[in-house]
Amino acid sequence: MGKVTATAEKTLTANPGKVVAALSDYTGVRSRMLTEHFSEYEVREGGQGEGTVVHWRLAATSKRVRDCLVSVSVPGEHTLVERDANSSMVTTWTVAPEGTGSRVRVETTWDGAGGVGGFFERRFAPAGLRRIYEGQLAKLEAQLS
Numbered sequence: 001m002g003k004v005t006a007t008a009e010k011t012l013t014a015n016p017g018k019v020v021a022a023l024s025d026y027t028g029v030r031s032r033m034l035t036e037h038f039s040e041y042e043v044r045e046g047g048q049g050e051g052t053v054v055h056w057r058l059a060a061t062s063k064r065v066r067d068c069l070v071s072v073s074v075p076g077e078h079t080l081v082e083r084d085a086n087s088s089m090v091t092t093w094t095v096a097p098e099g100t101g102s103r104v105r106v107e108t109t110w111d112g113a114g115g116v117g118g119f120f121e122r123r124f125a126p127a128g129l130r131r132i133y134e135g136q137l138a139k140l141e142a143q144l145s
Contacts, residue, residue: 002111003109003110003111004109004110004111004126005107005108005109005126006107006108006126006127006128006129006130006133007105007106007107007108007126007130007133008105008106008130008133008134008137009103009104009105009106009137010103010104010134010137010138010140010141011098011099011101011102011103011104012101012102012103012104012140012141012144013100013101013144013145014101014102014144015097015100015101015102016078016095016096016097016102018102018144019095019102019104019140019144020077020078020080020095022140022143022144023080023093023095023104023140024048024049024072024074024080025047025048026043026046026047026048026052026054026072027043027047027048029140029143030054031043032139032143033136033139033140033143034056034136034139035132035135035136035139037058037059037060037132037135038056038057038058038059039056039057039059040055040056040057041054041055041056042054042055042056044069046072049072049074049080050072050073050074051071051072052071052072053069053070053071053072054069054070054072055067055068055069055070056068056070058132060128060129060132061128066084066086066087066089067086068084068086068087068089069084069085069086070082070083070084070085070091071083071085078094078095078096079092079093079094079095080092080093081093087110088109088110088111089108089109089110090108090109090110091106091107091108092106092107092108093105093106094106094107104137104140106133106136106137108129108133
């Protein structure tokens with residue numbers, strides 16, 4: 001076993017404050033950022049940043065579906081952390097100023113499986129999750145335009 005990490009980044013024209021506000025909006029913008037990989041999306045508590053609890057099912061592949069119950073924390077002005085109560089998965093959204101806009105980075109880590117299955121997970125899961133996040137970042141960009 002070992003940590004598995006998937007990341008994606010995108011530069012947006014919107015300022016960091018606007019991007020963080022959009023990412024913190026789980027009842028609005030975030031629900032519109034979902035790709036076809038997500039289902040059963042439901043805000044269970046809150047809906048704006050810190051203290052929000054949201055549920056979704058993530059189908060990374062047709063055979064790899066995770067039931068996620070995510071709690072949101074905001075450890076810094078430009079950072080959101082989503083911790084899944086059903087697994088070791090932690091996703092961190094970080095927004096940094098870049099030129100007149102922002103650079104958004106999403107990084108997810110989790111404890112990978114051991115053995116042969118773990119080898120394949122470490123080899124293929126990060127690329128698959130990165131593609132899902134790239135789709136979400138494209139939708140975020142469209143929401144901010």
